Amino acid sequence: MIRGYGRQAVQAAEGPALSAGRPLMRWAAGGVAAAVRGELDGLGVPRSKARVLVLVGGGNNGGDGLFAAGLLAERGVVVSALLVREQVHADGLAFARRHGVRILVHAPDGAPALREEDSAGEAHSPIPDGVAWVREASLAQVWVDAMAGIGVRGGLRGASAAVVGVLDRLRQGQVRPARRVIAVDTPSGLSADGGVVSGPVLRADRTVTMGAMKAGLLLPPAAGLAGRVEVLELGLEPEFAAQAALVERLEAADVARLWPVPGPGDHKYTRGVLGVVAGSGTYPGAAVLTVGAALRTGCGMVRYLSKDGAVADRVLDHYPETVTTPGRVQALVLGPGLSDERDQDRVRERLAEVDELADAAGTPPPALVYDAGALSVLPQDPQVNRRRRAVLTPHAGELAELLSARGTPVDRARVEADPARWVRIAVEVTGATVLLKGAVTLIAGPSQAFDGGKGIRTGEVGLLSQADGSPWLATAGSGDVLAGILGALLATSEAPVPLLAAMAALVHGRAAHWANPGGPVTPSDFVRALPGTLAQVLTLR
Numbered sequence: 001m002i003r004g005y006g007r008q009a010v011q012a013a014e015g016p017a018l019s020a021g022r023p024l025m026r027w028a029a030g031g032v033a034a035a036v037r038g039e040l041d042g043l044g045v046p047r048s049k050a051r052v053l054v055l056v057g058g059g060n061n062g063g064d065g066l067f068a069a070g071l072l073a074e075r076g077v078v079v080s081a082l083l084v085r086e087q088v089h090a091d092g093l094a095f096a097r098r099h100g101v102r103i104l105v106h107a108p109d110g111a112p113a114l115r116e117e118d119s120a121g122e123a124h125s126p127i128p129d130g131v132a133w134v135r136e137a138s139l140a141q142v143w144v145d146a147m148a149g150i151g152v153r154g155g156l157r158g159a160s161a162a163v164v165g166v167l168d169r170l171r172q173g174q175v176r177p178a179r180r181v182i183a184v185d186t187p188s189g190l191s192a193d194g195g196v197v198s199g200p201v202l203r204a205d206r207t208v209t210m211g212a213m214k215a216g217l218l219l220p221p222a223a224g225l226a227g228r229v230e231v232l233e234l235g236l237e238p239e240f241a242a243q244a245a246l247v248e249r250l251e252a253a254d255v256a257r258l259w260p261v262p263g264p265g266d267h268k269y270t271r272g273v274l275g276v277v278a279g280s281g282t283y284p285g286a287a288v289l290t291v292g293a294a295l296r297t298g299c300g301m302v303r304y305l306s307k308d309g310a311v312a313d314r315v316l317d318h319y320p321e322t323v324t325t326p327g328r329v330q331a332l333v334l335g336p337g338l339s340d341e342r343d344q345d346r347v348r349e350r351l352a353e354v355d356e357l358a359d360a361a362g363t364p365p366p367a368l369v370y371d372a373g374a375l376s377v378l379p380q381d382p383q384v385n386r387r388r389r390a391v392l393t394p395h396a397g398e399l400a401e402l403l404s405a406r407g408t409p410v411d412r413a414r415v416e417a418d419p420a421r422w423v424r425i426a427v428e429v430t431g432a433t434v435l436l437k438g439a440v441t442l443i444a445g446p447s448q449a450f451d452g453g454k455g456i457r458t459g460e461v462g463l464l465s466q467a468d469g470s471p472w473l474a475t476a477g478s479g480d481v482l483a484g485i486l487g488a489l490l491a492t493s494e495a496p497v498p499l500l501a502a503m504a505a506l507v508h509g510r511a512a513h514w515a516n517p518g519g520p521v522t523p524s525d526f527v528r529a530l531p532g533t534l535a536q537v538l539t540l541r
């Protein structure tokens with residue numbers, strides 16, 4: 001389980017360690033320097049030709065950067081540090097100077113670099129052309145962004161913002177892509193607390209974050225600017241364990257432990273039966289994908305309940321194990337490939353039928369996945385949805401439409417600018433668990449305390465973020481597969497719905513990867529890859 005912390009928690013965790021004199025900044029700088037060396041090696045740059053530009057702010061983030069600069073210079077790398085503040089971390093600056101880091105100072109008004117310090121750091125020689133740092137930036141193979149970390153307030157301003165603007169233009173104008181940007185702790189200008197991007201940010205290829213994962217690095221759209229994130233724990237694990245996280249992310253080992261693996265006493269009915277109401281004359285393939293995904297995720301039985309003979313025949317052609325007669329189910333997937341009003345009436349009828357069967361048997365009503373064309377038939381009363389295990393699987397556009405139709409007007413762009421906020425609003429408005437699809441999938445549920453059990457402490461937070469897929473997943477039919485996986489999980493497990501939704505998102509992303517690592521995939525490909533993916537995940541159990 002990855003837990004994402006906000007600024008307050010980080011300060012509370014670091015405080016005692018700093019008071020005890022633990023040299024956290026030196027360790028942090030060591031990690032950053034190692035990451036820079038790793039990138040230089042990856043680019044095939046010999047140490048003798050290596051050039052690095054470190055952007056240095058006025059706080060401890062800049063301190064990390066200055067110590068890292070000194071460590072790299074000590075190893076023979078040509079390092080320049082561009083100070084975007086007059087006052088920077090004094091010990092860090094002294095260390096950098098001692099090891100021969102070239103110090104450039106940026107004008108506070110946002111003009112290009114004002115002056116260069118000599119090696120003693122005492123006299124300042126003016127830079128004639130005023131753009132020495134830009135030339136240095138264009139020569140450097142690695143840029144290290146240490147302008148601001150968790151101490152940032154609002155979007156970047158002043159010299160920091162100007163530097164980002166210049167480097168962005170430089171990057172766009174250069175054909176040679178052989179450069180890496182490493183962010184220290186967070187890409188400067190992003191908040192540790194959330195995913196909103198409120199100013200210019202230098203997009204990083206890699207972020208080395210200190211102590212523990214920051215919530216902002218797990219949340220879109222900010223997460224998309226951080227590149228590959230690695231946590232440098234600095235021995236602070238016990239301190240962070242005592243802090244409250246703001247967001248959580250399941251890892252494959254968590255999914256393995258939570259997965260409903262059948263035991264010797266199970267038969268098809270105890271394993272769980274899923275009903276599927278999906279596919280139409282317009283989109284028959286959605287039924288095939290949803291049923292296929294559910295079968296290959298593993299449940300006792302899949303009933304295809306749409307009562308559309310032509311579509312049912314196609315499903316049976318692909319999956320003869322599908323049952324097309326009505327009967328009791330533990331969960332129901334509603335909506336993939338449904339679009340018009342007649343489809344929606346069909347959804348209501350099938351739902352009424354399965355609820356009646358459950359009622360007659362004295363069993364709880366089935367859990368429900370409302371996807372695509374069924375989102376509009378979700379009951380208006382949040383209490384109704386809260387009482388049963390209902391989960392919605394919209395993308396940002398569908399979420400905006402759903403909320404707008406329920407008296408909370410919002411458009412897709414606003415949802416995408418702060419999805420963590422809107423997914424929680426959607427939970428309040430609908431009473432259901434909401435899985436918001438996108439490059440990062442966000443899940444929030446009505447219960448704040450969904451205890452994962454099996455030794456997994458989770459759910460106090462009420463927000464899960466999964467980023468298990470790649471952009472290759474963004475292809476028509478991909479969502480139908482996710483609905484099928486989630487339906488199978490709901491039918492077979494009593495675990496809290498938000499956890500099951502996060503598990504489904506992880507397996508979905510991994511199956512797409514497993515189907516063709518690093519290349520294009522079709523939803524049919526990743527349906528076929530599901531059993532192998534799951535077997536691999538379950539080895540971690």
Ligand SMILES: NC(=O)C1=CN([C@@H]2O[C@H](COP(=O)(O)OP(=O)(O)OC[C@H]3O[C@@H](n4cnc5c(N)ncnc54)[C@H](O)[C@@H]3O)[C@@H](O)[C@H]2O)[C@@H](O)CC1
Nearest residue numbers: 024025058059060061148149150151152153155156157185
């Ligand atoms: N306390 C410590 O010794 C440790 C701190 N660490 C580092 O210290 C960082 C936190 O340090 P600080 O609390 O000093 O804060 P930061 O250094 O993250 O941020 C403060 C700096 O950002 C500038 N700033 C703030 N808002 C701005 C804006 N909107 N536009 C432009 N500039 C802005 C401030 O003027 C100041 O220069 C962490 O992110 C981490 O990198 C790590 O080294 C671990 C140990």
Ligand SMILES: Nc1ncnc2c1ncn2[C@@H]1O[C@H](COP(=O)(O)OP(=O)(O)O)[C@@H](O)[C@H]1O
Nearest residue numbers: 437438439469470471473474476477478479480
């Ligand atoms: N850029 C991306 N990176 C990773 N996953 C993505 C990206 N874009 C979309 N996805 C995932 O692909 C799936 C698309 O589902 P959806 O929008 O319902 O498509 P469709 O309706 O065509 O099946 C979702 O699971 C979503 O999270």
Ligand SMILES: [K+]
Nearest residue numbers: 145148186188
């Ligand atoms: K930074």
